[in-house]
Amino acid sequence: xxxxxxxxxxxxxxxxxxxxxxxxxxxxxxxxxxxxxxxxxxxxxxxxxxxxxxxxxxxxxxxxxxxxxxxxxxxxxxxxxxxxxxxxxxxxxxxxxxxxxxxxxxxxxxxxxxxxxxxxxxxxxxxxxxxxxxxxxxxxxxxxxxxxxxxxxxxxxxxxxxxxxxxxxxxxxxxxxxxxxxxxxxxxxxxxxxxxxxxxxxxxxxxxxxxxxxxxxxxxxxxxxxxxxxxxxxxxxxxxxxxxxxxxxxxxxxxxxxxxxxxxxxxxxxxxxxxxxxxxxxxxxxxxxxxxxxxxxxxxxxxxxxxxxxxxxxxxxxxxxxxxxxxxxxxxxxxxxxxxxxxxxxxxxxxxxxxxxxxxxxxxxxxxxxxxxxxxxxxxxxxxxxxxxxxxxxxxxxxxxxxxxxxxxxxxxxxxxxx
Numbered sequence: 001x002x003x004x005x006x007x008x009x010x011x012x013x014x015x016x017x018x019x020x021x022x023x024x025x026x027x028x029x030x031x032x033x034x035x036x037x038x039x040x041x042x043x044x045x046x047x048x049x050x051x052x053x054x055x056x057x058x059x060x061x062x063x064x065x066x067x068x069x070x071x072x073x074x075x076x077x078x079x080x081x082x083x084x085x086x087x088x089x090x091x092x093x094x095x096x097x098x099x100x101x102x103x104x105x106x107x108x109x110x111x112x113x114x115x116x117x118x119x120x121x122x123x124x125x126x127x128x129x130x131x132x133x134x135x136x137x138x139x140x141x142x143x144x145x146x147x148x149x150x151x152x153x154x155x156x157x158x159x160x161x162x163x164x165x166x167x168x169x170x171x172x173x174x175x176x177x178x179x180x181x182x183x184x185x186x187x188x189x190x191x192x193x194x195x196x197x198x199x200x201x202x203x204x205x206x207x208x209x210x211x212x213x214x215x216x217x218x219x220x221x222x223x224x225x226x227x228x229x230x231x232x233x234x235x236x237x238x239x240x241x242x243x244x245x246x247x248x249x250x251x252x253x254x255x256x257x258x259x260x261x262x263x264x265x266x267x268x269x270x271x272x273x274x275x276x277x278x279x280x281x282x283x284x285x286x287x288x289x290x291x292x293x294x295x296x297x298x299x300x301x302x303x304x305x306x307x308x309x310x311x312x313x314x315x316x317x318x319x320x321x322x323x324x325x326x327x328x329x330x331x332x333x334x335x336x337x338x339x340x341x342x343x344x345x346x347x348x349x350x351x352x353x354x355x356x357x358x359x360x361x362x363x364x365x366x367x368x369x370x371x372x373x374x375x376x377x378x379x380x381x382x383x384x385x386x387x388x389x390x391x392x393x394x395x396x397x398x399x400x401x402x403x404x405x406x407x408x409x410x411x412x413x414x415x416x417x418x419x
Contacts (some may be wrong), residue, residue, distance in 0.1 A: 002053045003329055004173075009365070011359055016297030017204065018340065021372055022205075023041070023043075023354075023369075024041070025040065025057045025347045025348075025350040025351060026038070026039070026040055026041070026057070026059075026296060026347050026348070027160040027296055027371075028292045028293060028295065028296020030184060030379070030389070030411075031105045031379075034348075034378075034379055035107065035376055035377065035378060035380075035387070036289050036292050036293075036377045036379055037292065037373050037375070037376045037377075038056060038059070038062075038287075038291065038292040038295055038296055038373070038374045038375040038376075039293060039372065039373055039374065040057045040059055040066075040347045040371070040372055041052060041057050041347070041350070041369060041370070041371055042055065042056045042070070042073060042367045042369070042370050043350075043355075043366055043368065043370075044367055044368040044369075045063070045312045045357060045358070045364040045365060045366055045367065045368075046364065046367045047362040047363045047364045047365070048090065048362075048363055049080070049206075049332075049337050049362070050328075050332045050342045050362040050363075050364070051331065051332065051339050051340050051342070052340045053115055053328065053341050053342070053343065053357065053364065054073065054074065054077060054340070054341070054342040054343070055342075055343050055345075055350055055354055055357065056070060056073065056074065056342050056343065056344045056402050057345070057346070057349075057350045058070065058216060058344060058345070058346060058347060059216070059295065059346070059375070060204050060216045060217075060346065061204050061207060061211075061213050061214065061215055061216065061276045061291075061372045061375075062213060062214060062216070062374040062375050063214065063373065063374065063375060063376060064213075064214045064219065066214075066367065066373060066374045066375075067214055067216065067219035067220050068098050068219075069372050070220065070344075070372065071219075071220050071221055071369075073342075074172050074342040074344065075217075076340070077226065077340045077341065077342040078228045078229060078337075078338045078339055078341065079226055079335075079338055079340075079341045079342070080226050080228065080332060080339045080341075080342045080344055080384060081230035081324040081327055081328070081341060081342070081343045081344065082222065082228070082229060082230060082231075082344040082345075083230070083231050083320070083324075083345040084217075084229050084231050084345060085231055085232060085233070085234050085237055085320075085406075086139075086229055086231060086233055086234065087111055087114075087233065087234060088107040088110070088111065088175045088233050088235055089107035089108035089109070089111035089112075089146075089147050089332040090142075090143040090147065090229055091109060091146060091151070091229060091233075092146045092149075092232070093108070093119060093146075093149070093151035094107070095151045098174050099239065100151075101151035101152060101174070102151070102161060102173070102174075102184060104151040104188075104335060105151045105152075105171050105173075105184050106158070106184055108146070108147035108148075108149075108151075109152065109156065109171065109184060109186035110186055111143065111146070111147045111190045112129075112144065112147050112186065112188075113147065113167070113169055113186040113187060115129075115133060115140060115143075115144065116167050116188040118130065118132075118133075118136055118187055119132035119133070120132070120162045122165055122166070122167040122188060122388050123158060123160075123167070124158055124160050126144065126145065126148045126155075126156075126158070128146065129144050129148070129158075130144055130223075132391070133305075135225055136216065137217070137302045138152065138218070138220075138221070138222035139217065139223075139229065140220070141223035142223065142227060142229060143229065144223070145220050146225060150171040150172070150173075152172075152173075152174060152185070154170075154171070154172055154174065154176060154196055155169075155170055156170065156171055157169070157170045157172075157178060164189065166187060167188030168185060168186075168187055168188075169185065169186045169187070169188070169189065170183055170184070170185050171183065171184040171185075175385040176262070176384070186384055198419050205215075205217075205218065207281055210272040210273065210284070211216075211286075211287055211288055212274065212284060220344075228327070230323050230324040230327045230343070231320055231323050231324075232319065232320050232323055234332055237320075238406040239314065240314075240319055241311070241312075241315055244311030244312075244314070244315065245311070246311055246312060246315070267285075272284055272287070278385040281382065281383055282382070282388070285336060285377050285382045285383065286384060286388065286392060287388060288375055288377045289377055289384065290373060290392055290395075292377070293377055293392065293393060294303060306329055317348075317352050318352060320349070321345070321349055321352050321353050321356065323345065324343045324345070324353075325353070325356055325357065325360070328341060328357075329360075330344070332362065338363075354366075354371050362388070
């Protein structure tokens with residue numbers, strides 16, 4: 001089984017990857033006694049007859065100012081394609097046969113019905129639904145709007161039963177007339193209690209809270225009209241791993257915060273503020289320095305590839321990266337008014353993403369780079385001493401050696417079982 005350290009690294013930067021281009025997308029450094037900083041790159045590319053493209057590398061937890069800087073960077077971009085493995089029905093329909101349109105519409109209706117159950121009151125229309133989900137998860141705003149139009153381009157009908165408060169969601173189907181035999185219908189269930197309606201929290205969000213940092217999904221404008229989800233569905237990811245004989249459920253459970261180990265980790269993270277109160281902030285500063293040193297270490301993100309083999313990299317990086325690149329091709333072909341696009345993905349996706357963008361038919365070339373401080377520790381005002389930091393670096397070197405050894409043993413065990 002993967003160690004918690006490996007899982008945390010995958011979650012924090014979005015995936016595991018092996019750098020393939022000369023330019024780095026992640027770097028860390030310490031400026032004497034002033035600051036220890038993790039920096040993430042964003043780069044702009046131009047092509048003769050295609051929109052400008054910003055590849056925006058991101059880490060999933062960071063300082064509040066970091067997410068503000070990235071939000072400002074993409075504020076004037078026409079389309080933002082963002083990373084998020086999602087449920088079926090979250091993306092706009094792309095079906096082209098009656099059978100596939102029915103299946104796609106059904107997925108959207110099921111998504112609406114499931115999400116509606118998290119609202120204190122049944123939504124009577126799209127905008128009331130949007131008002132509810134904005135407080136649950138900003139990504140749901142776009143997903144609800146996408147699913148509220150069926151695959152024939154017609155609005156889903158919302159009907160609330162005045163007696164029992166039940167919600168019926170109905171598509172008129174191919175004939176465009178409601179209440180006929182080809183209608184598609186989904187029904188929302190019971191209303192949640194106050195506790196059940198609270199947004200889910202995963203390990204990254206828990207860690208961010210405990211360290212006084214911010215969680216990406218709660219800190220950027222995913223509900224903006226220009227933002228479009230551009231990723232694989234959970235079913236597609238699971239199927240891709242299954243084809244390669246890789247079990248992905250353990251990682252999903254750990255990062256969701258729903259498993260027993262995650263609950264224990266959450267309890268431990270809750271002790272960080274108590275430790276800070278005793279130490280004057282040394283505990284959280286120490287963990288931030290650990291993150292900076294780990295995430296900025298060359299080759300650290302290759303550990304998971306070594307453990308699971310090339311199939312893991314092919315799914316979590318290459319196949320998922322294909323989605324925004326295909327969406328970019330579609331924008332070039334059919335949305336002539338779009339002059340700029342940003343692809344917002346975990347920083348470890350970016351070496352592969354940049355390589356493929358530069359090799360695409362559009363003739364892109366790099367024209368601008370910038371670095372943003374994702375996590376910074378103010379050493380001048382931190383209780384951490386130089387001795388503490390040396391001890392952290394030494395511990396990280398030992399931990400990395402152990403991770404690499406575990407990955408090698410796991411790979412050898414998998415190869416032995418395959419023979």
